[in-house]
Amino acid sequence: MYSPQAYFSLFVMRSFCVGLLRAMACLSLVASSLNAVRAEPREDRGELSPDVERLEVIAQPWLHDWLWLPEWIRLSFNYTNEIDANPSGGNQQTGTYTHNVAVNSAFSSGFGKEASEWQEIDHWTLNITASQRSGTSLSQKIPNELAVQQIYGYGQTFRLAGLWLERNQAEDGLLKMKFGKFATFDDFASSPLYCFYTNNGFCGQNWGIPNSLPVMAYPANQYGFVFYLGEVDGPHVRSGTYQINPDGAEPAFHGADFQIRDSDGLAQFVQLNVPFGSGKPQAARRLEDGSVLLVPEDELEVYYVSGLPQPGLQLGGWIGNWQFPLVNGNGKTSESNEGVYGLLSVPWDFGGLVLDGRLWANATYGLAQSVQDVPNTYAGGWVGKGLFRNRPHDAVVIGLANANWSRDIPDGPIWESVLELGYQFMLGSNVSIQPGVQYIFNPMGKGDVDDPLLLGLQMSFSF
Numbered sequence: 001m002y003s004p005q006a007y008f009s010l011f012v013m014r015s016f017c018v019g020l021l022r023a024m025a026c027l028s029l030v031a032s033s034l035n036a037v038r039a040e041p042r043e044d045r046g047e048l049s050p051d052v053e054r055l056e057v058i059a060q061p062w063l064h065d066w067l068w069l070p071e072w073i074r075l076s077f078n079y080t081n082e083i084d085a086n087p088s089g090g091n092q093q094t095g096t097y098t099h100n101v102a103v104n105s106a107f108s109s110g111f112g113k114e115a116s117e118w119q120e121i122d123h124w125t126l127n128i129t130a131s132q133r134s135g136t137s138l139s140q141k142i143p144n145e146l147a148v149q150q151i152y153g154y155g156q157t158f159r160l161a162g163l164w165l166e167r168n169q170a171e172d173g174l175l176k177m178k179f180g181k182f183a184t185f186d187d188f189a190s191s192p193l194y195c196f197y198t199n200n201g202f203c204g205q206n207w208g209i210p211n212s213l214p215v216m217a218y219p220a221n222q223y224g225f226v227f228y229l230g231e232v233d234g235p236h237v238r239s240g241t242y243q244i245n246p247d248g249a250e251p252a253f254h255g256a257d258f259q260i261r262d263s264d265g266l267a268q269f270v271q272l273n274v275p276f277g278s279g280k281p282q283a284a285r286r287l288e289d290g291s292v293l294l295v296p297e298d299e300l301e302v303y304y305v306s307g308l309p310q311p312g313l314q315l316g317g318w319i320g321n322w323q324f325p326l327v328n329g330n331g332k333t334s335e336s337n338e339g340v341y342g343l344l345s346v347p348w349d350f351g352g353l354v355l356d357g358r359l360w361a362n363a364t365y366g367l368a369q370s371v372q373d374v375p376n377t378y379a380g381g382w383v384g385k386g387l388f389r390n391r392p393h394d395a396v397v398i399g400l401a402n403a404n405w406s407r408d409i410p411d412g413p414i415w416e417s418v419l420e421l422g423y424q425f426m427l428g429s430n431v432s433i434q435p436g437v438q439y440i441f442n443p444m445g446k447g448d449v450d451d452p453l454l455l456g457l458q459m460s461f462s463f
Contacts, residue, residue, distance in 0.1 A: 052300065052301075052302060052303055053301075053302045053303070054281060054302070054303045054305055055284065055286070055292065055302050055303065055304050055305060055392060056281075056303075056304075056305035056307060056393075057307055057393045057426055057429050058429060059076070059429055059430050059462045060429050060430055060463075061074070061075075061076065062430065062463035063075055063076055063077050063463050064076070071111050071112040072107060072108060072109050072111050072112075073105070073106075073107055073111075074104075074105065074106040074107075074108075074111060075103075075104070075105045076103075076104045076105075076462060076463070077101070077102070077103055077104075077462065077463055078100075078101070078102040078104070078460065078461070078462045079099065079100075079101050079102075079460070079461050079462075080099060080100050080102075080151055080458065080459070080460040080461075081097060081098065081099035081100075081135075081151075081458070081459050082097075082098055082099070082149040082150070082151055082152075082198055082456060082457070082458045083095065083096075083097050083456065083457045083458075084096060084138045084148050084149055084198075084438075084454055084455070084456035084457075085138070085454065085455055085456075086138065086141075086142060086452040086453060086454045086455075087453060087455065088450075088452065088453045089142075089440070089443075089449075089450045089451050089452030089453055090141070090142035090143075090144075090443065090449060090450060090452040091141075091142065091143065091449055091450075092141055092142075094138070094141050095138065096135065096136040096137065096138040096141065096149070097135050097136070098133070098134065098135025098136060098137060098149045098151055098152045098156075099133065099134055099135055099151065100131060100132070100133050100151040100219070101131065101132040101133075102129065102130070102131055102161070102219075103129065103130045103131075104127075104129045105127070105128045105129070106125050106126065106127050106128075107125065107126045108122065108124060108125040108126070109121055109122050110122030110123060110124075110125070115169075115170035116170075118169075123167045123168060123169055124165060124166070124167050125165070125166045125167075125168070126164075126165055127162060127163070127164050127165075127166060127180075127182075128160075128162070128163050129160075129161040129162040129163075129219075130158070130159065130160055130161055130255075131158070131159055131161040131218070131219035131255075132157070132158040132159075133151065133152065133153075133154075133155075133156045133157065133219070134156050135149075135152065135156060136152075137149055137152040137153075138454070139152075142440070142443055142449065142452050143443065143444055143449065144416060144440050144443035144444055144449065144452070145403065145413060145416050145443070145444060145445060146199055146200060146201035146207065146401060146403060146416055146417075146418045146440070147199070147200035147201075148198070148199055148200075148418075148438055148440070148454055148456065149198065149200070149456075150195075150197070150198055150199060150200040150202075150203035150204060152200075153200070153217075154217075154219060154220045154249050154251070155249075155250070155251030156251075157251045157254060158254060159219055159220070159251070159253075159254045159255030159256075160181075160221070160254060160255035160256050161182075161183070161218060161219035161220075161221060161255060162180070162181060162182040162183065162186075162221050163180050163181045163182075163221075164178050164179060164180025164181060164182045164224075165178065165179060165180055166178040170232060171232065172230070172231045172232055172234075173229070174227060174228070174229055175228040175229065175230060175232065175236055176226070176227060176228040177226070177227040177228075178224075178225075178226045178227075179224065179225045179226070180223070180224070181221040181222060181223055181224070181255075181258075182221050182222075182224055183216050183217050183218045183219070183220060183221055184205075184210075184215040184216055184217065184222075184224065184240065184242050184267070184269065185204060185205035185209075185210070185217045185218070186218070187226050187238055187240055187269075187271075188205075188238065188240060188269045188271050188316060188318075189205045189206040189209055189269075189271070189314075189316060189341050189343070189362075189364070190204065190205040190206075191309060191314070191343055191345065191360070191362075192308075192309045193308070193309060193345060193358055193360050193381075193383055196383045196395055196397045196422075196424065197381070197397060197399055197420055197422070198420065198422065198434065198436055198438075198456055198458050199399075199401065199418050199420050199438055201377075201379060201401030201402075201403065201418050202379055202381070202399050202401050202420065204217055204218065205217055206341050206343075206362055206363075206364045206377060206379075207364075207374070207377050207379070207401065207403060208364040208366070208372075208374040208375060208376065208377035208403060209318070209339070209341065209364055211373050211374040211403075212337070212339065212366055212371075212372035212373050212374050212375055213244075213267060213318060213320050213337050213339070213372070214244055214246040214322075215242050215244065215267050215320075216242075216248075216249055219255065220248070220249040220255065221248075221255055222242055222243040222244070222245055222248055223242070223243040223260070224240055224241065224242040224243065225240065225241050226238065226239070226240035226241075227239055227240075230273075233275070234275065235272065235273065235274045235275070236272075236273055237270065237271070237272055237273075238269070238270070238271040238272075238273065238316075239268075239269070239270050239271075240268070240269045240270075241266060241267070241268050241269075242266070242267045242268075242269070243260070243264050243265075243266065244264055244265035244266060244267055244320065244321075244322045245257070245259075245260075245261065245264045245265075263323075264322075265320060265321050265322025265323070266320070266321050266322070267318055267319070267320045267321075267322075267337075268318060268319045268320075269316060269317070269318045270316060270317060270318075271314055271315065271316030271317075272313075272314070272315045272316065273312060273313070273314050274312055274313045274314075275310045275311070275312040276310070276311040276312050276313070276346065276347075277310065277311060277347070279310035279311075281303035281304060281305045282294055282303065282304045282305075282306075282355070282356065283295050283296065283297045283299070283300035283303065283304075284300060284301070284302050284303065284304040284355075285299065285300070285301045285302065286301065286302055287389075289390060290390045291389035291390045292304055292355060292386060292389050292390075292392040293389065294355060304355060304356075304386075304392060306355060306356035306385040306386065306392075306393070307385070307393065308356055308357070308358050308383065308385060309345070309358070311345045311346050311347050311358060312344075312345060313342070313343070313344050314341075314342060314343040314344075315340075315341075315342050316340070316341050316342070317338070317339060317340040317341065318337075318338065318339055319336070319337075319338050320336065320337035320338070321335060321336065321337075322335065322337070323335065324336075324337050324368075324371035325371065326370050326371055326408070327370065327371060327372070327373055327406050327408045327409045327412075328370070328408045328409070328410060329409075329410060333371075334368065334370060334371050336368055336371075337366075337368045337371050337372065338366075338367040338368050339364060339365060339366040339367050339368070339372070339375065340364075340365055340367065341362065341363065341364040341365070342362060342363055343360065343361070343362040344360065344361055344362075345358045345359065345360035346358070346359050346360075347359075348382065349384070350382070350384060353384065353387065354384035354385055354386050354387050354396070355385055355386030355389070355392055356384070356385045356386060357382060357383060357384035357385065358382070358383050358384075359380075359381075359382050360380060360381060360382070360383070361378070361379070361380035362378065362379050362380070363377065363378040363379075364376065364377045364378070366406075369406045369407075369408060370406070370408050372406055373405060373406060373409065374403050374404070374405055374406070375404070375406055376403075376404040377401070377402065377403045377404065378401075378402055379399060379400065379401035379402070380399065380400060381397065381398050381399025381400065381420075382397070382398050382399075383395055383396075383397050384396045384397075391425075391426075393426045394423065394424060394425055394426055395423070395424040395426075396422075396423050396424075397420070397421070397422045397423070397424065397436075398419075398420070398421050398422075399419070399420050400417065400418070400419050400420075401417065401418050401420075402415060402416070402417040403415065403416050403417075403445075405445060412445070413444060413445025413446055414442075414445050414446065415442060415445055416440065416441065416442050416443060416444070416445045417440075417441040417442065418438055418439070418440050418441070419438065419439045419441070420436060420437070420438045421436060421437045421438075422434050422435065422436030422437070422456075422458075423435060423436070430461065430462045430463055431459075431460070431461050431462075432458075432459070432460045433457070433458070433459050433460075434457070434458040434459075434460075435455075435456070435457050436455075436456045436457070436458070437453070437454065437455060437456070438453075438454040438456065439451065439452075439453055439454070440452050440454070
């Protein structure tokens with residue numbers, strides 16, 4: 001048996017060696033096709049004029065400024081709640097409230113400096129994040145599987161959400177390296193597009209993966225080692241190795257289980273990211289009534305920045321090594337757990353209906369369905385900014401998500417789907433309110449519960 005210290009050393013060494021080899025293999029296989037996929041070479045993108053105003057929403061660091069903190073500290077606080085009710089359908093009609101309070105801090109001598117001026121120490125950042133959750137899940141009342149409030153889970157308590165060191169650089173090569181305790185889906189199988197939604201079938205990550213592989217999503221954490229290798233504005237490969245320790249997510253640990261046990265396993269993720277286009281701000285004019293009008297480059301007065309992520313393609317997969325219980329309930333285990341996933345997003349303004357939009361789809365397929373509760377999932381939707389031209393940073397969202405359970409589960413769920421429609425009002429740079437409607441198809445996956453219609457409201461406040 002290894003000691004905890006020896007096990008951790010093997011963990012880190014294996015993380016780096018396996019991740020590096022796989023990343024280099026992926027790069028060599030796809031290098032010949034990447035230039036063809038990239039829609040606009042970096043040298044042709046041109047520079048933005050620094051004298052032109054940018055219309056964009058950037059959360060203001062109110063807490064940092066109020067406390068007169070030094071430049072090398074970043075501190076922020078976010079409160080998000082979700083209030084949902086089902087006026088029809090389900091086993092009962094009721095409503096619930098749940099919230100998440102996030103405290104995020106980061107420490108780096110590189111803050112406030114130009115990247116071109118960084119010394120080695122300036123590349124490094126220490127991150128410490130915490131979460132407090134309270135409330136009751138409406139999905140427990142309906143009941144249904146795809147949680148209608150995404151900020152519920154892992155126990156409603158205070159916990160350490162993350163503690164890690166991270167190195168970033170603004171040149172091609174080793175773009176990022178991080179190690180410590182954090183969630184797997186901070187870096188894999190996720191997109192900022194997902195969290196325009198409130199149902200957990202969309203928000204956070206490809207839903208089936210953490211329900212089939214015991215790695216952690218926010219606000220839980222486990223030990224991990226991650227690096228990104230590639231181009232700053234182009235394709236890159238991500239590799240991450242994570243501790244498998246489901247017991248570490250127990251609320252009693254409050255996210256601070258620092259143990260490494262001989263019974264722990266390892267999960268390896270590899271993901272290729274290929275961006276499309278330049279992601280440049282759009283040339284625009286602002287009319288007298290405050291409306292934003294997109295114009296040709298030679299007529300621009302301001303740059304419109306929607307805040308939507310750059311379109312692109314993600315292709316990834318995972319390999320798990322642990323004693324995974326078979327889902328048939330016979331008490332036996334298997335040592336392997338593998339799967340693949342993908343995400344595609346493309347720009348689409350719906351024929352000029354909005355100023356900027358993204359059409360997206362994702363899918364997950366498990367390759368070891370005897371140990372995977374939800375091996376097959378897919379989701380897709382559309383997020384549009386600027387439906388009303390005098391409110392250019394509001395967002396309209398629509399999406400459909402579907403989960404399919406393993407057929408090896410005796411008398412288990414078969415499938416469940418959710419349709420969500422919402423509108424996010426931006427009230428300044430730090431506050432948003434998002435009313436929405438959800439409809440759950442086949443709740444609990446067995447046809448025993450009437451399909452519910454849900455009305456919800458999410459409110460978020462950052463400072």
